[in-house]
Amino acid sequence: MQALLNGLVSGLLIALPAIALSLTYGILNFANFSIGAMITTGAYLAYMANASFGAPIAIAAPVAAVGLALLAIVIQHGVYRQVRNADHVTLLVASMGVAFVLENVLRFFYGADVRTLDVPVARPLVWNGLRLNHEQLTIAVTALSAMAFVAFILRATRLGRAMRAISDDPDLAEVRGIGRNRTVDWTWAGVLTALAGVLIALDGVVDPTIGMNYLVSVFAAAVIGGIGNPFGAVAGALIIGLVEETSALAISTTYRQGVSFVVLVLVLLLRPQGLFGVARIRR
Amino acid sequence: MTGYFIAILTFVSLAVLLGFALNMQWGQAGMLNFGLAGFYGIGAYTAAILSKTGVDGLTAAVAAIAMTAALSALVSLATLKLREDYLAITTLAFAELVRLVLTNETWLTGGTNGIRDIRRPLIGLVGGERYELFFLLLCLALVAVTYLLLDRITRSPFGRALRAIREDDVVAATLGKNVLALRVQAFAIGGAVIGLAGALHAYYFTYIDPTEFAGFVTVYAFMAVIVGGKGSNRGLLLGACTVMVLLEGTRFLKDFVPVLSAQQSASLRLALIGAGLVAILIFRPQGISSEYRLSIGRSPSPDLNP
Numbered sequence: 001m002q003a004l005l006n007g008l009v010s011g012l013l014i015a016l017p018a019i020a021l022s023l024t025y026g027i028l029n030f031a032n033f034s035i036g037a038m039i040t041t042g043a044y045l046a047y048m049a050n051a052s053f054g055a056p057i058a059i060a061a062p063v064a065a066v067g068l069a070l071l072a073i074v075i076q077h078g079v080y081r082q083v084r085n086a087d088h089v090t091l092l093v094a095s096m097g098v099a100f101v102l103e104n105v106l107r108f109f110y111g112a113d114v115r116t117l118d119v120p121v122a123r124p125l126v127w128n129g130l131r132l133n134h135e136q137l138t139i140a141v142t143a144l145s146a147m148a149f150v151a152f153i154l155r156a157t158r159l160g161r162a163m164r165a166i167s168d169d170p171d172l173a174e175v176r177g178i179g180r181n182r183t184v185d186w187t188w189a190g191v192l193t194a195l196a197g198v199l200i201a202l203d204g205v206v207d208p209t210i211g212m213n214y215l216v217s218v219f220a221a222a223v224i225g226g227i228g229n230p231f232g233a234v235a236g237a238l239i240i241g242l243v244e245e246t247s248a249l250a251i252s253t254t255y256r257q258g259v260s261f262v263v264l265v266l267v268l269l270l271r272p273q274g275l276f277g278v279a280r281i282r283r
Numbered sequence: 284m285t286g287y288f289i290a291i292l293t294f295v296s297l298a299v300l301l302g303f304a305l306n307m308q309w310g311q312a313g314m315l316n317f318g319l320a321g322f323y324g325i326g327a328y329t330a331a332i333l334s335k336t337g338v339d340g341l342t343a344a345v346a347a348i349a350m351t352a353a354l355s356a357l358v359s360l361a362t363l364k365l366r367e368d369y370l371a372i373t374t375l376a377f378a379e380l381v382r383l384v385l386t387n388e389t390w391l392t393g394g395t396n397g398i399r400d401i402r403r404p405l406i407g408l409v410g411g412e413r414y415e416l417f418f419l420l421l422c423l424a425l426v427a428v429t430y431l432l433l434d435r436i437t438r439s440p441f442g443r444a445l446r447a448i449r450e451d452d453v454v455a456a457t458l459g460k461n462v463l464a465l466r467v468q469a470f471a472i473g474g475a476v477i478g479l480a481g482a483l484h485a486y487y488f489t490y491i492d493p494t495e496f497a498g499f500v501t502v503y504a505f506m507a508v509i510v511g512g513k514g515s516n517r518g519l520l521l522g523a524c525t526v527m528v529l530l531e532g533t534r535f536l537k538d539f540v541p542v543l544s545a546q547q548s549a550s551l552r553l554a555l556i557g558a559g560l561v562a563i564l565i566f567r568p569q570g571i572s573s574e575y576r577l578s579i580g581r582s583p584s585p586d587l588n589p
Binding site for chain 1: 313315317361368369371372373375376377379380383384386387498499501502505509546547550551553554556557558560561564565568
């Protein structure tokens with residue numbers, strides 16, 4: 001039971017960047033490999049506000065979200081839009097370059113030291129023998145509210161309709177005056193990714209590799225959900241979280257990402273459009 | 284100083300081999316390998332572990348090549364019906380898994396301590412003081428042989444079929460090509476070359492640990508290929524040299540900017556490499572070499588204008 005609970009919480013954590021990945025994938029049609037480095041950057045932005053300027057985490061997290069959203073916009077305009085003949089392979093390689101730059105800029109300023117956010121330590125809540133610590137509670141509440149908000153935007157607003165239109169059929173959307181390469185999606189991706197970074201940092205430590213440690217899980221979640229489908233990504237993330245945590249009972253936790261890898265390969269072989277995706281795979 | 288040049292040229296040869304592999308997998312067959320570093324590590328560790336158990340160095344190198352090729356084929360099988368993105372994700376995840384195994388399976392790989400004192404092949408014959416030069420010549424010879432082999436493959440009907448698949452796999456399949464088999468073969472050939480480079484890496488440094496096979500190796504290889512012009516093995520020679528000059532040139536950065544710590548200048552170098560990669564993609568996506576057409580076929584053919 002404890003493993004199930006932990007799995008759900010870590011699934012919620014993975015869900016945020018997985019949604020971000022799906023949003024940008026659905027719209028630009030390329031898998032953003034810099035998402036791991038973006039998570040790390042979000043964590044460091046929060047660390048900067050929290051530890052260097054003494055802001056409480058409730059302020060540091062929004063600061064990180066805004067900061068990373070700005071950065072995502074800058075990268076989108078500065079890099080992805082500039083790459084000429086932007087087929088998705090070129091964009092993939094470019095995003096790998098971006099990840100490399102981000103990670104090493106962080107190393108430049110902060111070194112490889114392991115840091116922690118300055119948060120008060122509290123006793124875990126215990127209920128019928130199940131333990132839920134405050135960090136996990138924060139993760140669950142934040143992730144759920146962020147997801148509810150994204151769902152609201154996608155389902156109930158004009159903006160959401162436009163976003164879904166682009167991801168369904170970009171050409172048709174273009175005809176109706178909804179262009180690709182829109183800044184607003186990157187803003188959302190930035191906010192969600194930053195929140196994930198802050199939550200990961202809250203749950204553990206801040207170091208230059210934290211985002212990379214989640215990269216495989218995030219991709220696996222997005223693929224299981226049918227890449228490009230934000231709602232599927234949430235389900236995929238919960239599955240990945242549960243599988244990772246329950247497998248920890250049998251396999252050493254150092255191989256968590258290995259478990260995700262196996263799940264990823266199995267899904268690609270057996271149901272390449274994802275568990276919740278429609279069969280709309282081109283080529 | 285001569286020693287330094289020999290070392291640099293050896294590094295360049297290793298980089299060229301990795302670039303050849305990527306040119307085969309990505310340039311010819313259009314298959315993205317973001318886990319190159321992982322395959323490189325498998326080559327190096329296979330050679331190192333076998334040499335440690337007393338296997339002759341050359342046999343160990345052949346085993347490393349076979350092992351890397353086989354694993355490449357296996358990994359490529361997982362995603363072959365899908366777009367390049369999925370292969371990129373899978374190979375990246377595979378490299379991460381390799382890193383975890385190398386770091387944690389201490390009984391086999393020595394964990395973070397790595398493997399030291401790897402026996403160099405033919406050292407008894409060549410002798411210690413001449414060995415560096417001998418090794419460089421060996422590397423250059425292997426680069427030449429690999430170049431000729433790959434050139435042959437590229438110009439063969441097999442190579443043409445690969446490029447056809449890269450451009451449009453549905454058309455190629457319609458014309459009776461076995462897309463799956465061709466792709467697996469192309470990925471395995473690239474894997475074999477990576478395995479060779481890995482084995483040479485292990486023998487050259489005589490010490491390996493998991494940190495040497497991290498993502499930066501993949502980034503260097505991609506940069507060498509992109510600088511040289513994707514698909515051009517001749518351009519790659521130039522590309523690999525450029526990347527190495529950049530790497531080595533920025534090594535002296537800390538001499539000019541003394542405030543930086545060693546750690547900081549190392550990070551700055553890597554960040555600059557990444558920025559360089561992005562800049563090339565933006566400003567010169569076809570690479571500095573214009574040999575793309577020349578290097579593939581003697582006669583121009585329509586599939587060379589992507």
